[in-house]
Amino acid sequence: MSGPWITGAGVLCATAAGVEDFARALRAGTSGIGRRGVDGDHPELRPLLSADLSGFDLRGATADREEPLRREASRVAGRSPRSVQASVAVALEGWERAGLHRAGVPGGRIGIVVAGHNLGGRFAEEVRPRYLSSPVHLPARYPLQFMDTDHVGTVSQLLGLTGEGYTVGGASASGNVALINAARLVESGAVDVCLVLGALTDLSDMERQAFYNLGAMAGGQATEPEQASRPFDTAHGGFVPGQGAACLVLESAASAERRGAAPWAGLEGYAMRLSGNGLADPSAADEADVMSRALRHAGLDPGRIDYVNAHGTGSPLGDETELTALRALFGRGGPWVNSTKGLIGHCLCAAGVVEAVATVLQMRDGFVHANANLVTPIGTGGRLVGTRSRPAAIGHAMSNGFGFGGFNTSVVIGRPDTF
Structure with missing residues (x-):
């Protein structure tokens, strides 16, 4: 096989915080879809359903990671938007599961490709009231944090990555677009290892409503939450948004063999x-x-x-x-x-x-x-x-x-x- 090996992974979603939890949830058919609250001033808002990361915080999500990276993650990303914190959490899991925390792969031979665009809609929605009340008190880091490249910058700083890196966007195909670009980086010899991050899309209420108005998103007002998402069923009525992030580590066979890493x-x-x-x-x-x-x-x-x-x-x-x-x-x-x-x-x-x-x-x-x-x-x-x-x-x-x-x-x- 001439393509890159997959040597590690990390994941966060509504049903699991980590790879092994995810495997168990998939086998059990666990649903992570629930009902959202509705703004009392806007009872007509839709959709009502979502598969959210409940109770997520960076410290808890990285509690099982080894020092000093766990401590450094809190320092580097402790005040970042939730979408960036989720990228940090899955990147650390993928990094450790690939054994890269013990490997001597130079940072210049490791790349990163982040799948996603328009990722921080809710973050912008949350910051806007501060701007309206007092523009001079807009957070100083906001110019960095509203850009999707903040995922690349934060994770590369945490892990010491100095190879090639960028973000890619292809709407709902962004994850595969990132995998393909990362595979090409490895195959071309530009890097030996490439982290592929599927970044959490943190939708604002306006963005959710827009998808619903387009007819793409399920409303769910008359449906039990866990029954709302119905791919390939005649009762399907649109997608239910889910909050999730994931990491796959792609690596050349030669690099993996040099450090004794087995392919997944x-x-x-x-x-x-x-x-x-x-x-x-x-x-x-x-x-x-x-x-x-x-x-x-x-x-x-x-x-x-x-x-x-x-x-x-x-x-x-x-x-x-x-x-x-x-x-x-x-x-x-x-x-x-x-x-x-x-x-x-x-x-x-x-x-x-x-x-x-x-x-x-x-x-x-x-x-x-x-x-x-x-x-x-x-x-x-x-x-x-x-x-x-x-x-x-x-x-x-x-x-x-x-x-x-x-x-x-x-x-x-x-x-x-x-x-």
Whole structure:
């Protein structure tokens, strides 16, 4: 296998604080979706549902990390916006799980790519009243903190990373866009190791309302929270937003072997293409094409894929389009298909990285997690996992990411014994 190895991971989401918690929650089919409070002055506000990080704080999230990085994390990011603090927490978990805290990899040979844009909407919403009441008392660090590059700066300072680094954006496909860019950095020899961070998108109330007005987000006013996210079910009514962040460590095989790091999986192939469309209507032909390109890049036939982690947001048009594309590529049988968003909501810019972690864990532990609330599947054909997890041997998997504005991405991941 010529692509980079995955040698570590970290994750935070509504159902788990850490990789092993996430694996258990996926197998159990735990839902993290709950009901939000509504501003008393604006009772018409929607949506009412979200899969939020409840009780998150940086000290608690890094309590199990080793010194001196745990103490340094509090110093560097203790007053950062929550989105940046979540990036720090998952980066530290991924760093330790990859064994990089014990390895002598020079900082100049380690890069970082952050998936996300427009990440701090709620932070800006919270700061604005201070500006309106007294502009001169706007926090001095706000010019740094409202920019998405603050994730790169803060994490690189904490970990001493001086290789290449940047942020990338592709709407809901941002996570896969980051994985692809990081893989190219490793493959080109620009770096030996690259941290890929799926950053928490902290939506403001106005941004949530905008998605709802567009018809993309579920309202949930007449629905039990855990039943609201329904990817591939005829009762789907839009996505439920989820707060999440994740880290994957990509590394060249030569670097990993030098320091004795075992691969969790390998990024065997990938593809990315635009639809030439600035709207929110996806194309089944383009989605099928990008999946086919990812397979060709991996050197695999469709029959070699055992599992697909679908984009599957619960949006009627998006679900129907993706299932049509999957049938075009794999036929009416094919690999197991599920959507992690039914359990943890749609993590937006972080979704692709969170779901790649979910894919690696299912591959490692030999199961496919449930498709939450899949009572009556849309159409026929396609091997959708039911409402309970089941054992599955996964040698090769595909993870899809599609975004508003015509972003189409797909990555192919292989189990270590397949390369």
